[in-house]
Amino acid sequence: MSAEASSSSSAPGAAAVDWTAKRWSHIDKILTRPGPFTDEGFAPGEEAQSFLREKCKILVIGAGGLGCEILANLALLGFSDIHVIDMDTIDISNLNRQFLFRPKDVGKSKALVAAEFIMNRVPGVVVTPYHGKIQDKDDSYYMQFNMVICGLDSVDARRWMSATLVNLVDEDVPESLKPLIDGGTEGFKGQARVMLPTITSCYECSLDMLTPPTAFPICTIANTPRLPEHCIEWASILEWPRVFKDKKLDNDDPEHIQWLYDIARARAEKYNITGVTWSLTQGVVKRIIPAIASTNAIISAACCNEAFKIATSSNPFLQNYMMYTGNESIYTYTFEHQKKPECPVCGGESVIMTRKGTDTLQELMDALLERGDLQIRRPSLSFGTTNLYLQAPPQLELATRPNLEKTLLELLGPSGGVLSVTDSGLPWSLSLQVSFE
16 A cells, blocks of 8 residues: 555544645636637636736735635635735624634734634645734825725725725736725625726725714704704714814724713713613714625635636636625625716716805705715815815814805805815815805
């Protein structure tokens, strides 16, 4: 009997077979021969294998419910140079679905622990973690990757990443186009999509598919609160910047949430309003989406499947949006989401709004807040060099607040004009063309 045969037939507990040569056999069946749907540019064999396992550098944003699954899938598909960014630390509530973490990891960085776990479990894979925000990195950092996968629970972060990759594209530098694969889940629902910046629709093009965020007029928040949400918004929008000046509110910091909760509860008591709770405070300032492990597994698998197809050209990739629902049964639907010419990120055209000249600036702002395709929460507006209304700092908010009651005709003149709109959720300045009926 040969040594190999003896080794393979040994009893449990004996030395294991060296499986290194066979570890990618399931993947090689795809990479070493063409198939019925293979792209014309696909070169089966060593070239595809080498690029996947030695050259392709991929960035994963988020190491939570989706991110853990994505990291494991990529490592087992053969990607060997993976980077991961996440600003969060591990909470005990994460352990029921974020399977790379253990009780001993509570309080530690998600990115660091996830990277260490993957490298220990899958030899040969290098996972480079970064504990921080995606906004901490500049364009040169994102230029080094072949593609980016987002497993985020934040609309703002998705918008920022999508806009950054669009702005990164240089027509004279083909390598500047970085495919963005985005996955998202909400309960038993989820979606996976592939975005080619400047070519296909970007994340901003699809904002009208999201549930519009709840927003309240600033005058109601400041003067006539009626709901517990008004008190929480007052604490976060007006009181926080007044008390802490230039210190930015961190929605992920429990101490910041506690401060908002205490201030909002005190204001609610003053106006005889009930219902301000810790969980509601979190819900108002930070959108909390329910997560289910099975949905995460399905959507992350779909995202990694697209990453594999893009990296190897072994099959056509998704064009460009896949929806999944598992509420009562399993259902998926794929369609091509169209690029919007008026998209402020990839379309290059101004957003146009037609209003009455007698409408006030407050009414214009309310109309902006109601538009689901913009997802604006706290807009500041300027006209040329004139600040019409600024949300912060408190001194300027107070100084520009009287403009909210003025008519657009007073502020813009008889021809209307182009306003510049900024918002904490926008990674750019929105150009708004206001014309009169």
